[in-house]
Amino acid sequence: xxxxxxxxxLDLRNIxxxxxxxxxxxDISFNVREHxxxxxxxxxxxxxxxxxxxxxxxxxxxxxxxxFHGQVRRxxxxxxxxxxxxxxxxxxxxxxKGMSVLDNLMTGRNLKMRTxxxxxxxxxxxxxxxxxxxxxxxxxxxxFLEIEHIRKTxxxxxxxxxxxxxxxxxxxxxxxxxxxxxxxxxxxxxEEKQDMCRFILDVNDQFGTTIVLIxxxxxxxxxxxxRVVVLDYGKKIGDGEPEEVKxxxxxxxxxxxxxx
Numbered sequence: 719x720x721x722x723x724x725x726x727x728l729d730l731r732n733i734x735x736x737x738x739x740x741x742x743x744x745d746i747s748f749n750v751r752e753h754x755x756x757x758x759x760x761x762x763x764x765x766x767x768x769x770x771x772x773x774x775x776x777x778x779x780x781x782x783x784x785x786f787h788g789q790v791r792r793x794x795x796x797x798x799x800x801x802x803x804x805x806x807x808x809x810x811x812x813x814x815k816g817m818s819v820l821d822n823l824m825t826g827r828n829l830k831m832r833t834x835x836x837x838x839x840x841x842x843x844x845x846x847x848x849x850x851x852x853x854x855x856x857x858x859x860x861x862f863l864e865i866e867h868i869r870k871t872x873x874x875x876x877x878x879x880x881x882x883x884x885x886x887x888x889x890x891x892x893x894x895x896x897x898x899x900x901x902x903x904x905x906x907x908x909e910e911k912q913d914m915c916r917f918i919l920d921v922n923d924q925f926g927t928t929i930v931l932i933x934x935x936x937x938x939x940x941x942x943x944x945r946v947v948v949l950d951y952g953k954k955i956g957d958g959e960p961e962e963v964k965x966x967x968x969x970x971x972x973x974x975x976x977x978x
Contacts, residue, residue: 723944724752727928728773728896733782735768735952742768743779746954748947750896755922755929757939759963760949761972766932767809769949770898773930774806775799803895807885807902809932815874819884822873823859826891827852859887863917879910886917890925897921899931903938911935915942940964948972 728750735743743765750756758766771777772784775794784791786802794802805826813822860869863883868876873884882902889897902918903911919942921927933939939946940960948956948963950972956963963969 723754726750727752727787728930729785730769730773731783731785733769733772733779733784735765735772735777735779741952743772743949743952745782746949746952747782748954748957750928750930751944752928753922753926754944755918755931755942757943757946757960758930758932758949759934759936759939759946760955763951764949765952766949767900768952770806770900770930770932773799774804774898800892803893804898805889805892805894805896806898807882807889807900809900809904811878811881811885813873813881813885813888816872818870818872819865819876819887820853820856820860820869822884823856823887823891824852826888827856855893856891859890862890862920863887879906879913882906882910882914883917886914886921890921890927894927896928896930899929899933901932901934903933903935911938918942936964 726749730749731747733743733746734741746765746769758769760766768777772779775791775796775798778793784794786804791798814825860866863886865880865883865887868880873881876884882905886899886902899918903914906914915938918929918931922929931943943960945958946956946960946963947954948966948969955972956966956969958966
């Protein structure tokens with residue numbers, strides 16, 4: 719069955735973010751629809767990662783408002799964002815390098831655990847049943863990402879491309895409604911990028927997960943995105959379907975370095 723893009727679930731209105739006298743974002747508005755792949759692009763220093771940090775509660779904008787599922791979010795932190803179903807991967811891999819792939823993915827289940835530390839330490843009764851259920855979910859993610867052969871390998875021993883896949887797996891283990899991906903293909907070779915594109919499309923299609931991603935590879939962005947918003951020097955200069963954005967003179971100028 720074809721994927722159906724739904725109603726707006728995230729609405730960012732007139733967002734401005736400053737660090738002292740430095741303007742990171744200025745009066746930016748755009749929205750994200752349920753089940754779509756929404757790309758945020760722009761040259762280095764455009765404010766893309768700052769925008770993801772606003773969405774998942776790392777930064778609180780000085781101006782504007784954010785609506786998630788129609789509710790205005792004020793002073794939401796990263797824990798609240800995760801509890802609301804927003805998961806995140808990072809530009810720089812943030813895994814526990816000495817732990818196995820399986821154990822790293824298990825950390826993605828933390829917010830869904832209901833039993834306490836003592837029960838887990840004893841591994842008895844409800845805690846045992848709960849951990850077995852979480853392990854089952856994690857094994858499903860491992861199968862989905864085709865990493866069964868490395869499930870017990872310490873992450874620090876893995877090549878870069880597989881570490882990026884494990885980080886995606888940890889985010890998926892949280893069963894997010896919305897997945898924020900910060901340069902998921904940075905540093906990858908062509909084959910690794912093809913694999914990651916396939917997994918992102920499958921996550922979106924099979925799980926129905928809404929995806930917001932930052933990516934510098936324009937070929938990837940144009941191939942997999944439903945809509946693209948373009949930032950430059952903290953301001954929005956384009957927003958629309960990939961073909962529309964690709965032919966926007968202001969976007970072309972920003973990428974060719976002739977705008978400023």
